[in-house]
Amino acid sequence: MNENLFTPFTTPTLLELPVVVPIILFPTLLLPTSKYLINNRLITIQQKLVQLILKQMMVIHNTKGQTWSLMLMSLIIFIASTNFLGLLPYSFTATTQLSMNLAMAIPLWAGTVITGLRFKTKSSLAHFLPQGTPTPLIPALVIIETISLFIQPMALAVRLTANITAGHLLMHLIGSATLALLTISLLATSLTLVLLVMLTILEMAVALIQAYVFTLLVSLYLHDNT
């Protein structure tokens, strides 16, 4: 039972070839580029969306933080497109892989921390001690703040992995429950079907939100450190 439930999350291989490579690269195919001034509808819509997201995310940063806008934009587009494509049946979602999320979270978080330490050393170190703490609590609080700093990339990666994996698992389970109830009681089937439809809508929202949250947190860490 355990083996069958988690098999959608194994990295796919086709005749021992790692087909995970083209699967990860696939969402980039859905974003056409064009050098024309006036484009077709698809490209215009995509460019308008990117511009909307760009303005929304980067307006809180100062000049130094805005140098990260290309990185954060490509991050949110990549995660959102990968999550959305994962909602199709029998597809493989690369963001369920802890490896990939760790490889995304750790370098970005480390980049923000190192930027902060290089350019605003005193102020970034000052984050370890909130203002107005009583003197006896200072050692414990510095330890706690250090731990919470180092847990940030782990939390980023595990949050994305767990949310997408749990959503996919839930859809899988409720879908098979719907099928199993079909022969038993039609009322229960229709109720479960409604549940499945609502869950799918939720998953679409979650796909978007997780991308947003990931990028927002990275940008927040950036804001602290620039």
Added chain:
Amino acid sequence: MPQLNTSTWFITIMAMLPALYLIMQLKLLNTTYHFSPSQKVLSMQTTNNSWQLKWTKIYLPHSQPQHS
């Protein structure tokens, strides 16, 4: 849990790195955002020269092609 099977971690990470850092960024860099064309404002030259007391028609734009 198959996500913890570290034998596939290398290929996954290696596939993600060019997808995210190379191809996505190149696609976003190749989007052009142009300003909508607007009319250029042609302002007439005003008499702010203190040695010219009278505005004459030599101050109209394009009436004196600059031959030098």
